[in-house]
Amino acid sequence: xxxxxxxxxxxxxxxxxxxVPTIMRNVVYSMLPICGFSVWQYGLSALALLLxxxxxxxxxxxxxxxxxxxxxxxxxxxxxxxxxxxxxxxxPLWMAxxxxxxxxxxxxxxxxxxxxxxxxxxxxxxAFVQAAFPVAITTWVxxxxxxxxxxxxxxxxxxxxMMPPDIVGWxxxxxxxxxxxxxxxxxWKFENVSASAHDLLTGAVTASAGETSALLxxxxxxxxAIRKFMDWRIPVAVLGSAALTAWAFQLVDPTHYPTPLFVxxxxxxxxxxxxxxxxxxxxxxxxxxxxxxxxxxxxxxxIIRYFGGLTEGVMYAxxxxxxLTPLIDRYTQPRVYGTGKEKP
Amino acid sequence: MRFPFLNRTPTFDxxxxxxxxxxxxxxPIRRFPFAPKLYVSLEQHIGKPAIAIxxxxxxxxxxxxxxxxxxxxxxxxxxxxxGIIEALEPMPSDNGEMEMCIVIRVYEADTQEVQVRNPHxxxxxxxxxxxxxxxxxxxxxxxxxxxxxxxxxIPPAGKKxxxxxxxxxxxxxxxxxxxxxxxxxxxxxxxxIKYARRVCGAPHAIIAxxxxxxxxxxxxxAALPADGSVSIQVVATKYxxxxxxxxxxxxxxxxxPAGKRSSAVGVVMNNVMTLAYVGRLLPLGEGMTERVITIAxxxxxxxxxxxxxxxTPLRFLLEHVGARSTAxxxxxxxxxxxxxxxxxDVPITKGVCGVLAFGKKDAExxxxxxxxxxxxxxxACPKKLNPTQxxxxxxxxxxxxxxxxxxxxxxxxxGCCSYVCPxxxxxxxxxxxxxxxxxxxxKVT
Numbered sequence: 001x002x003x004x005x006x007x008x009x010x011x012x013x014x015x016x017x018x019x020v021p022t023i024m025r026n027v028v029y030s031m032l033p034i035c036g037f038s039v040w041q042y043g044l045s046a047l048a049l050l051l052x053x054x055x056x057x058x059x060x061x062x063x064x065x066x067x068x069x070x071x072x073x074x075x076x077x078x079x080x081x082x083x084x085x086x087x088x089x090x091x092p093l094w095m096a097x098x099x100x101x102x103x104x105x106x107x108x109x110x111x112x113x114x115x116x117x118x119x120x121x122x123x124x125x126x127a128f129v130q131a132a133f134p135v136a137i138t139t140w141v142x143x144x145x146x147x148x149x150x151x152x153x154x155x156x157x158x159x160x161x162m163m164p165p166d167i168v169g170w171x172x173x174x175x176x177x178x179x180x181x182x183x184x185x186x187x188w189k190f191e192n193v194s195a196s197a198h199d200l201l202t203g204a205v206t207a208s209a210g211e212t213s214a215l216l217x218x219x220x221x222x223x224x225a226i227r228k229f230m231d232w233r234i235p236v237a238v239l240g241s242a243a244l245t246a247w248a249f250q251l252v253d254p255t256h257y258p259t260p261l262f263v264x265x266x267x268x269x270x271x272x273x274x275x276x277x278x279x280x281x282x283x284x285x286x287x288x289x290x291x292x293x294x295x296x297x298x299x300x301x302x303i304i305r306y307f308g309g310l311t312e313g314v315m316y317a318x319x320x321x322x323x324l325t326p327l328i329d330r331y332t333q334p335r336v337y338g339t340g341k342e343k344p
Numbered sequence: 345m346r347f348p349f350l351n352r353t354p355t356f357d358x359x360x361x362x363x364x365x366x367x368x369x370x371x372p373i374r375r376f377p378f379a380p381k382l383y384v385s386l387e388q389h390i391g392k393p394a395i396a397i398x399x400x401x402x403x404x405x406x407x408x409x410x411x412x413x414x415x416x417x418x419x420x421x422x423x424x425x426x427g428i429i430e431a432l433e434p435m436p437s438d439n440g441e442m443e444m445c446i447v448i449r450v451y452e453a454d455t456q457e458v459q460v461r462n463p464h465x466x467x468x469x470x471x472x473x474x475x476x477x478x479x480x481x482x483x484x485x486x487x488x489x490x491x492x493x494x495x496x497x498i499p500p501a502g503k504k505x506x507x508x509x510x511x512x513x514x515x516x517x518x519x520x521x522x523x524x525x526x527x528x529x530x531x532x533x534x535x536x537i538k539y540a541r542r543v544c545g546a547p548h549a550i551i552a553x554x555x556x557x558x559x560x561x562x563x564x565x566a567a568l569p570a571d572g573s574v575s576i577q578v579v580a581t582k583y584x585x586x587x588x589x590x591x592x593x594x595x596x597x598x599x600x601p602a603g604k605r606s607s608a609v610g611v612v613m614n615n616v617m618t619l620a621y622v623g624r625l626l627p628l629g630e631g632m633t634e635r636v637i638t639i640a641x642x643x644x645x646x647x648x649x650x651x652x653x654x655x656t657p658l659r660f661l662l663e664h665v666g667a668r669s670t671a672x673x674x675x676x677x678x679x680x681x682x683x684x685x686x687x688x689d690v691p692i693t694k695g696v697c698g699v700l701a702f703g704k705k706d707a708e709x710x711x712x713x714x715x716x717x718x719x720x721x722x723x724a725c726p727k728k729l730n731p732t733q734x735x736x737x738x739x740x741x742x743x744x745x746x747x748x749x750x751x752x753x754x755x756x757x758x759g760c761c762s763y764v765c766p767x768x769x770x771x772x773x774x775x776x777x778x779x780x781x782x783x784x785x786x787k788v789t
Contacts, residue, residue, distance in 0.1 A: 007672045007684065008684050008686055009673060009684050009709075010683075010684075010770065010772075010773040010776065011675075011677075011679070011680060011682055011683060011684075011757075011758030011759050011772070011773075012679060012680040012681065012762050012772065013673070013675055013679040013680070013684070013700075013702065014362050014363070014517060014761050015681045015710070015762075015763055015768070016360070016362075016679060016731050016763055016764050016766075018720075018764070019710065019713070019766050019767075019768065020713040020766050020767050022766070023718070023766055051446055059570060060764075062384060073713060104710075112714075113714065114713065114714050114716060115713070115714035115715050115716040115717060115767075116714065128671060131631070176598075216714040231718075231719065237447040242567075250654050280716045280717050280718040280719070281716050281717050282717075283717070283719075284719070285717055285718070285719030285722045285730070285733075286719070286730070287722070287723065287730045288724060290719070307755045321676065329733075333727060334722065334728040334729075334730065336602065336728050336729055336751045336754055337589060337593070337599055337600075337602075337726070337728050337754065338589065338599045338600050338603075338604070339601075339602045339751070340601040
């Protein structure tokens with residue numbers, strides 16, 4: 001005994017076994033089915049998009065952290081995949097590289113890296129390209145086109161700094177019936193046509209690469225919640241409050257406003273509620289704060305969708321929630337055991 | 345009429361479910377041999393150290409008084425073995441400081457019978473008088489805090505105690521000594537409760553046991569006094585269920601006000617082992633010379649529950665249970681709140697409830713990541729503090745803000761926050777540093 005070194009360490013001497021890389025890795029795993037479904041739907045273009053964005057994010061993360069290799073925490077991979085999933089499947093790759101770089105460089109590394117970013121990095125990247133390339137980010141392509149595994153959508157390989165070519169002619173050649181080139185939300189907003197719940201659940205709609213099948217996203221989120229890698233309260237608060245708000249509007253004017261189910265299943269709400277609003281670094285930590293944060297995102301999403309100039313409001317709603325997080329945390333401190341009043 | 349859904353096993357909010365490793369729970373208590381030399385520290389309890397009343401070269405009998413208490417908030421010490429006083433010298437202690445010890449060279453061939461003493465007539469004694477008699481047997485809290493038991497039982501002036509809680513929760517992983525004691529010495533526990541209630545005046549006593557020890561519940565139930573003044577309450581298995589604050593909340597729904605003791609809500613809490621030793625020793629007038637300790641951990645060949653003489657050096661203890669050469673980390677107490685010892689020359693004191701040995705592989709330090717604000721610690725803290733914010737402040741050494749805005753002083757260092765932290769941030773460790781810093785700053789100014 002005495003010949004050996006004795007180690008001194010402060011209690012506790014046990015640990016739950018959860019670590020940042022395990023959490024992040026499992027989030028990445030849980031997104032793989034969504035990526036797979038996206039590639040199956042949109043073919044080579046979606047695959048190229050996802051790989052490009054993820055590679056850009058990983059490279060940026062590595063280059064901006066020269067002193068320590070931070071790729072091992074898997075957080076940059078999450079940002080990359082998530083960003084890829086929110087972009088249109090035929091998004092020009094050079095623009096995707098811009099999005100990936102902005103997400104990591106401005107969204108994360110600038111603030112000090114993992115855990116220090118005030119906004120969800122993937123959404124920062126998404127917001128940047130939304131502002132910079134308004135046409136490209138609303139150019140949609142049909143799912144399940146016949147040649148999706150043999151050819152790329154023409155816009156994918158747009159030359160850097162160039163505008164993507166017009167793809168109306170290309171879409172016509174694909175022989176996909178009834179393709180309108182608009183998302184269900186846009187069709188509701190501008191044409192007052194609601195997509196059926198069945199199509200929204202199974203992904204037979206026009207959308208970003210990873211926002212198509214609400215059912216699949218929900219299942220992947222359920223896996224994370226059950227494994228306790230995600231705070232289930234946030235998606236419940238976001239989806240619940242969005243549904244309630246939509247329901248209230250529908251009570252007022254059933255002909256104009258869509259059903260709560262349509263609101264829940266359309267656009268990026270499911271992906272946003274499960275994968276982006278739950279980003280740990282940018283969501284509150286207090287038990288009450290988590291619910292307030294989720295409700296703010298849910299309600300804001302519906303308000304932007306109904307009354308804003310945009311068709312989709314999830315992104316800005318979550319960014320708003322992120323901005324309010326420090327304030328929410330500050331005013332929702334839990335009541336400490338043995339004290340009668342709330343602490344500021 | 346009982347509705348099962350209305351009778352949820354009582355517990356507290358938050359907390360964690362660590363791996364319990366209670367493998368030693370089925371092993372009967374065995375007696376440990378005497379080490380050739382025993383090192384009896386004069387600081388066996390919190391409060392004033394005892395004053396040695398022996399000189400070098402003097403022979404002492406097992407159970408003989410060797411140190412007297414220094415006032416009311418102190419305890420006497422009795423010779424743990426028959427032998428000769430070899431020295432009075434400082435020895436390393438679990439907190440890293442040197443503490444004065446009485447060194448006894450044990451007579452090898454001695455029968456080690458305990459010196460017979462003249463017990464008091466206890467039946468007439470109540471309250472403070474009984475407490476003074478209790479002080480003579482030198483029992484300190486066995487849960488780890490080593491509060492002198494007689495002093496803890498006396499209600500503060502103007503306070504009335506309505507409930508005595510016998511804490512048989514034992515929520516720390518690995519430790520099973522309380523469990524075995526409840527199984528094997530249930531009658532001692534009941535006797536101890538009887539005397540403790542006479543001191544504190546509590547009309548009612550509750551024995552709290554976690555629902556992973558139902559065999560102990562059955563044994564205790566069979567030993568309950570007939571008058572119905574003592575009851576057994578099963579609580580949910582969760583860490584830190586055994587802390588005073590969380591157990592009082594679970595049993596009585598009361599919250600101990602911040603900065604106050606349990607007596608503020610009319611409760612006195614004692615560990616079941618403390619009460620069992622009171623129940624065994626007080627009627628005999630015998631001094632406390634040994635205690636039951638769980639010796640376990642991956643690096644121990646023969647783990648189990650042992651009656652170990654006070655003053656047994658850890659080196660002897662570990663050699664005897666076959667600590668493997670891979671043992672690198674030796675912990676006194678449980679793995680959640682216990683302290684690693686700086687040297688195997690540290691002797692056993694009255695507050696040691698467990699000795700755990702971990703090998704190198706179990707003790708590899710993990711990589712620390714930045715805080716990712718996951719909120720796991722906020723959802724684990726049994727005191728509903730905000731370890732996330734306090735951790736971020738501690739990193740900036742904003743200790744004053746931690747205390748003023750986030751009630752750092754309320755943290756009782758259960759370690760749940762560090763246990764759950766996926767970034768492996770040493771949260772509770774930083775809080776200890778912060779508290780120590782604040783305490784000593786106040787001393788200076």
